[in-house]
Amino acid sequence: MENNDSMWALFQKRGVSRRSFLKTCAVVTGMLGLAPSMLPEVVAAAEKKTLPPVIWLHGHECTGCDESFIRSQSPLASDVVLNMISLEYSDTLSAAAGEAFEHHLKDVMKKYAGQYILAVEGGVPLADNGIHCMAGGRTFLTALKEAAAGAAAIIEYGSCAAWGGVQAAKPNPTKSVAVSDVITGKPIVKVPGCPPIPEVMTAVVMHFALFGQLPPLDAQGRPKQFYGNRIHDTCYRRPFFDSGMFVEKFDDAGAKAGWCLYKVGCRGPVAYNSCGNMRWWNGLSYPIQSGAPCFGCASNNFWDNGPFYERLPNIPVPGTIADADKVGMVAAGAAVVGVVAHGALSAMQKSKQAKQQDTDVRGPEA
């Protein structure tokens, strides 16, 4: 990436005084053959910092990633869009439309060739040469290839851009694929999720603003900072999994007590994302905290990974040789004591709420 510092910023970095800076500007004014009255303009130009230009394209998507992006608390979307980057092209936020807008896109790609960041939201439909997604009278496929050619780096925002997404689920009628299936030979950052966590989306930009480079990536191209652990490993309900305490059915006593959702389909054990540690809405909640099993929405092909409420097979429960089906039948030491205690508590609850349907809380006798 090229250095985007202004002349003034460089002077400051080197500890040179404002006076010297202004003197230099005066010299530059003379060198450029400008009248001395032009000095303020030269100073202003030398103080200007170029923000990294960003082009944000939309393919086959639902705009949920844009919506997620503007839900970010730290940094706020306004700070990102107006002060960290220069968002030069965005179907969702840009004022301009139509021909003037398309013309501007070409200008930006030319002016900042090799310097701009290309953010892509959405999958790329390949069927029938890409006619299932047209913008500006051209296929998204064409627009993507053109924009990618001059990009310094590409960000695949969301599971559609990163893996193909919901439209690529069986039978994938539009033959949608990931951006990286079409574009090669460029640094690509995958930021999957349906949508990704807002702060993860903005943090990728923030990282660039802070350190002038892309964040460190894992083997799949995802930022290690945000996709380095399984939900299962950062989940506050993990102790219940370890103790064999599971929600058996939605809204049973275990569900009210916030036990592990593994048996109602949670994909936490195979999902890499930051929901467990960062959570959504600045730490407020995430699906599991709201009682919903994780879908693994940042995982490749999660749409076709079996019905959502069917449990993952063969996830061993620690400290036992059994999987969750057997837990409760085998002596699991201290875990069983916990189950008994909670089972008793649940039984008390049940008697209080005559209206509540029968629940299936596992005790050691189950």
Next chain:
Amino acid sequence: MKRIVVDPITRIEGHLRVELKIDEATGKVQDALSSGTAWRGIELILKDRDPRDAWAFVQRICGVCTTVHALASLRSVEDALGIEIPKNANYMRNIMNATQTAQDHLVHFYHLHALDWVSPVEALKADPAATAALQNVVLEKYALPLSGPMDFNFDAYPKDFPKATTAYYKAVQGKVKQIVESGQLGIFAAHWWDHPDYQLLPPEVHLMAVGHYLNMLDRQRELVGSHVVFGGKNPHPHYIVGGMPCSISMNDMNAPVNSERLAVVDQSIMLAINLVNYFYLPDLLAIGHMYVQKGYVDGGGLAKERVLGYGDFPDEPYTGIANGDYHKKLLFRCNGVVENFGKGLEAAVYHELAGKDYADPAILAEGVEHSWYTYPQAGKDLHPWDGVTAQNFTGPKEGSKTEWKYLDESGKYSWLKTPKWKGKMAEVGPLARYIVIYTKVKKGVIKPTWAEKMAVDQIDAVSKVLGLPPEVWMPTMVGRTAIRGLEAQLNAYINKYYFDKLVKNIRSGDTAVANTVKWEPSSWAKTAKGVGLHEAPRGALGHWVVIKDGKIDNYQAIVPSTWNACPRDSKAGYGAYEASMIDTKVKVADKPLEILKTIHSFDPCLACATHLYDAEGKEVGVVHTDPYFKG
């Protein structure tokens, strides 16, 4: 005569193209074409899947209307399987629905629509002190002091007011100046800022609105609290068939919903009331009033002739939709069709639309005369339960299939189908809902609930401010945008109303959030059909599902933007977008800002509108090269 193409239409959801034939001498739009230019085939993907997963798939039809398809889907599957959800789940879903509407409308006004009216360039000419003074006048003159019932009001004082200080507007102006002078205009680049319409408002209005644009961009995120608490995230919160996954307990330390969680939701609800009352509505009415005073009452189109609604907010759980129970329980009964509202209340005609009507092919059907699909029987429209479609992309009139110059208005030109009510076109959306409610209440068809009364009071109050009768200002571009703001206010209070009901119900000892009696597919009938209705922010939404042997056999949605953005029909005429564009005067042919305003007044959502289903289960010819595809 000039033919103008605007593609892409920005600040919307999805991919939309419009083409116009404009008489340059008069500025009259002779013909207009609206085309949805993307198709993803979500419904095809649903075939043979577990109906309990459908809400999650269809939720991804749109991330702006993030909950709406999930809700319609759940309702359709529950209607098919005969599941009545618990009271708490009904209240929670209503809260999430009202949250969505209030938040979505606010974001639409400031971030998708405002730049059609106000310009950062004009804001530079404003006097910050005069802007601060204007802010005070606007709050005095354009606040709309109406409210809904509130049983638990813990808000000590209104916490969010617009700043009306010279220093604030100086600082905002300084930032705008910095952006303009940097040469990197970012999201403000390349727009038609020199369009004469930007001179209609004084510079101080521009500066005030730009300030609020930035302020609301940072605050809108706080309005979705209920989605994050009850559904785990936003966009795309989680639900389950039979109710909600977020169990309630005041006895467990780890419960998804407890007193503290309810406090978070309450705070978010109160914030929405604040932002709508003190920012959104005053700004909207001030700008709208200036436009109406200058004679801008065009862009109404189809709204004058025919509008349609389905009704929403079941006050209590219901046993089904197709059986009529849903419509008996609604808080907001905007279900029905109103014709000729543009001629005044006297001439307006109301038609009922309820229960079994949604299963009747004579009442609701879709055609494909100008859509890139073919039907087995040409010219015979089909009800969603029998929807048969096969892709038939014919390309443009001029250009190639992958490089379009002009689309073919006399042939097929859109991925949208054409939905019809009794063979006729209808407009849907906030404006349609308000026209239906207003007509029903004023004609004595219904005795109004508090929410229906509030809507009528809002209309009467705005008519007073503008000094015009409803039939003049409502079915216009400005009216469509203004009503959306009124609806945001109404929904902010509906949100509070259901929150209070939820609290009272938990207080009575009922903590159930899910009915799992029919969770297992073994408990379902061999074949079942259901309809799910919902008034989404953009209008009437219907999902129709057929379940066979525990799997989805047929899934079809008719969505708001399909009603509005659909291509024309030789018998039924123009859809709402096309009709409203033809009803709009354009000053500068190659900078049709007025068209952007008119189209934006509908709050387009094209990802929703383009879909296809092949009920025959006929293979769509696709060659898979995707290595992850497990065919």
